[in-house]
Amino acid sequence: MNDPPPADAACDSAPAERLESLFRDVHGELLGTLFYLVGNLEDARDALQETFLKCWRHQQQVPDVENLKAWVFRIALNTGRDVRKTAWNRRRKPLVSDPSQAPDDVVSVNHRLRTSDPPDAELIRNEELCRLRDAVLHLREEEQEVFLLRQNGGLSYPQIAAATSLPLGTVKTRMRAAIGQLRMAVGETS
Numbered sequence: 239m240n241d242p243p244p245a246d247a248a249c250d251s252a253p254a255e256r257l258e259s260l261f262r263d264v265h266g267e268l269l270g271t272l273f274y275l276v277g278n279l280e281d282a283r284d285a286l287q288e289t290f291l292k293c294w295r296h297q298q299q300v301p302d303v304e305n306l307k308a309w310v311f312r313i314a315l316n317t318g319r320d321v322r323k324t325a326w327n328r329r330r331k332p333l334v335s336d337p338s339q340a341p342d343d344v345v346s347v348n349h350r351l352r353t354s355d356p357p358d359a360e361l362i363r364n365e366e367l368c369r370l371r372d373a374v375l376h377l378r379e380e381e382q383e384v385f386l387l388r389q390n391g392g393l394s395y396p397q398i399a400a401a402t403s404l405p406l407g408t409v410k411t412r413m414r415a416a417i418g419q420l421r422m423a424v425g426e427t428s
Contacts, residue, residue, distance in 0.1 A: 253300035257293055260306055268314050270390040274374060275318035275383070285321045289314040308400040311391055315383055315401065366424070373423035381416040384409055 261268075268289065272282040292313050303309045374382060387398045395413070399406045 253297040254294075256300055256306060257297055257310075260310060261290055261293075264307060264310065264391070267391045268311070271311070271386045272314060272318045272321075274371075274386050274390065275315070276321045277375070281321050282318075285314070285317045288321075289317045292317065305397055305400050308393060308397040311387060311393060311397075312401040312403075315387075369424050370420065373420050376423070377416050377419055381412045381419070384412040385416040385420075388413060 265286075269282055269286050272285045272289075273279055276282050276285055289310070293310055299309075300306065374385065377385060383402065384398055387393045387401060388395070393401065395406060395409050398404075399409045402409065404412075
């Protein structure tokens with residue numbers, strides 16, 4: 239006799255499929271966020287892999303998670319913090335100083351030149367990107383996380399609040415503070 243598989247078997251694969259699908263969709267966002275959080279691509283990739291493993295080990299929680307993207311980003315943030323704490327005493331590669339040398343999967347905004355741009359446009363853009371990157375790295379940790387979740391992760395303010403276990407007002411305040419500090423550091427050009 240061939241008994242049909244229990245209904246639970248189909249339900250068991252759903253969390254795994256949801257996780258895999260979400261990781262495919264937000265892979266670049268997570269890697270970019272972790273890159274800024276930990277300071278180099280090698281550690282960011284390690285943190286991304288560790289994030290996936292942690293999520294995979296806890297996939298039984300997925301059906302109870304209201305916002306899966308925020309849940310994954312929370313795990314990524316915690317993993318990134320752990321990596322950053324252990325990496326400070328190791329010799330680390332510096333962030334890429336030339337944005338054109340950064341891997342495509344880390345750069346969230348493509349700053350390619352148009353043929354109509356003046357010859358020094360690339361130099362100016364690279365300088366601006368370096369100043370912005372440096373300014374982001376010098377934000378306070380809690381402001382940097384909110385900024386990166388919003389800009390790199392594409393999370394909404396309520397999703398950031400869920401991912402960081404902070405009140406919505408605190409998230410908005412930290413984002414305003416981050417933007418204010420970045421404007422002062424880089425200089426508002428628009």
